[in-house]
Amino acid sequence: MVSENLVKDVVSEPYKYGFVTDIETEKISKGLNEDTIRLISNKKEEPEYLLNFRLNAFKKWQKMVEPNWADLGYKNIDYQDIIYYSAPKQKEKISSLDEVDPKLLETFDKLGIPLTEQKKLTNVAVDAVFDSVSIATTFRKELAEHGVIFCSISEAVKDHSDLIEKYLGSVVPANDNYFAALNSAVFSDGSFVYIPKGVTCPMDLSSYFRINSGDSGQFERTLIIAEESSSVSYLEGCTAPMFDTNTLHAAVVELIALDDASIKYSTVQNWYAGNEEGVGGIFNFVTKRGKCLGKRSKISWSQVETGSAITWKYPSCLLLGEESVGEFYSVALTNNLQQADTGTKMIHIGPKTKSTIVSKGISAGNSVNSYRGLVKMGSKAFGSRNYSQCDSMLIGDQAAANTFPYIQSQQPNAEIEHEASTCRISEDQLFYLQSRGIEFEEAVSMMVSGFCRDVFNQLPMEFAAEADKLLALKLEGSVG
């Protein structure tokens, strides 16, 4: 599957995905105003309600201020210096994969995501997104036989407009926060998933996001709807070339689970992190939220965050349905001058809802790694429970780790448990492993994967192996 190739690539070089694909692209000019939005919407031949959704979001965004409460420091982003739409030039209507520009297929091949019929991965369907557009989605026919819809969100706007109109913005409203509002105004592409009633999706679904261009931002939007008693496991991976400028990535992901439905959403984020001096790298400002609308529904987020110069991301669950379940399993690793402020929000609204948070932060080099999480028990959430565990591991003596747990309860009959710990890899532990013949780097990586085990156990198997290798690689040379 995806990751097996990725693993091989990952271990061979520090940042193997730093290449740029030389391809003719259609870019609009830099800057953002109402005309930019009309232009994007027009290019995508969108219905009026969607244009209004965008314009409305833009108006709200203009009145908002960029948040500064996170423990992050970075130069101001000039929103007029970004290109909001960039797409590789292709034939207007592509009827089969054979018509996709070979250069694009080659790019995804190189990333370990072959798309063509002969080579495509056998047990996972992939939606490949390149800058602002979706290039291809595999296994659509096979999935359609089960009634599963898996396509780019642009296609969904055309072919499944009723679902888009009903659900887009229903979990993350356009004015939710600064970056979500920006995304709602200018989002270009992303993945759409619909699992009909009673269907267990026959294979894992996966989106692979590739930023290629250095001066355009990526604003993708993902929407996953799981009808009653359905279930799906969705994976996402991301890489970008090495540029010495910072590229903005502001995505929105919305998940909706109805009665007895379950969605598992796993991410391995490996955007370019900048170099050792902190030059370049992706600014990753992402809003991910799932709504457990139905009774006994379940949404589970697992993430391995290793890339990006800055990560600002709080995959959250709104637990409305009675006995619904939210989970968040996270490993965030920062090295050199990377900064991460990440965590989750578990909002318990319905009765007897349950949530689990397991967060493992590893900071090495001069990096800063913060966990920020909110657990809220609403007045009707009687009999609800939360368990949170936030552990930090420090490597070296220049790295920093913070934990900011926020707890709000309006329901006396709800239980909230929070555990936190901080540890440092000690010289004596390393010496113990070394004195048994285990190489220094391997000793570190054994201890780091041991630390992350609770989270890795939650990842799809191939993803877990990839994550393990990725961490080892990111830490190379960071100890000692």
Added chain:
Amino acid sequence: MQSKTKELDPILEVNNLFASTEDLPILKGVNISVKPGEIHAIMGRNGCGKSTLSKIIAGHPSYKITKGEIKFSGQNIQSLEPEERAQSGIFLGFQYPIEIPGVSNLEFLRVATNARRKFLKKEELDTFDFEDLVKEKLDLVKMDSAFLSRSINQGFSGGEKKRNEILQMALLEPRIAILDETDSGLDIDALRIVASGIKKISNEQTGIILITHYQRLLDEIKPDYVHVMSDGQIIKTGESDLALELEKHGYEWTDNFSRHSK
């Protein structure tokens, strides 16, 4: 015993070794030579430098050699990393084996064993073959296989930790094993198990250094030589009866031997 090993070259030689940590001198001219098949005991008060000597031989980064040398199989090992020393056959049984949460004992033992096997140009073992091997060695120290699925030393009792050390020694088949107070904190039964494990593992190719305070370990494993250490030096060397004398008179008796050669 002495005649048996007379013609062999020493496996470990420590020559006039001076070492310090954070500029504090700890070893002040240690000499010791161990041949294959020999068992040496080092005794002495707390703080006399016994543990430091063992850690320096294993390559602990906190100590600095200021003078003298350590030779293993005739080679000066000062520039070798701890893992290289271990792979080539130096084993240190720790006085206080450290706990490493999250790392499975079984996986750790397998990686360590394979690192040693790789050095010996033996085939590395896969999970199944390794489990067969480790189960056989578990019997030597009367450990239950449940230990294997736990994290390294985590939640182990003092005796279990020490048995885990001997299990590692059995798997790694070292050429020189330095066992730092392996007997401390053990009750009589545990001591017998550990001692019988060491005896079963020891052979004519392996040199053993036992660092201990007590005669009772030496009742179980009879040393060829006993060294008394004081203030960073070996001040007296004798045969196994020296340990009995020490037991009788206490360390005060050795104060008369001090011969500081500064």
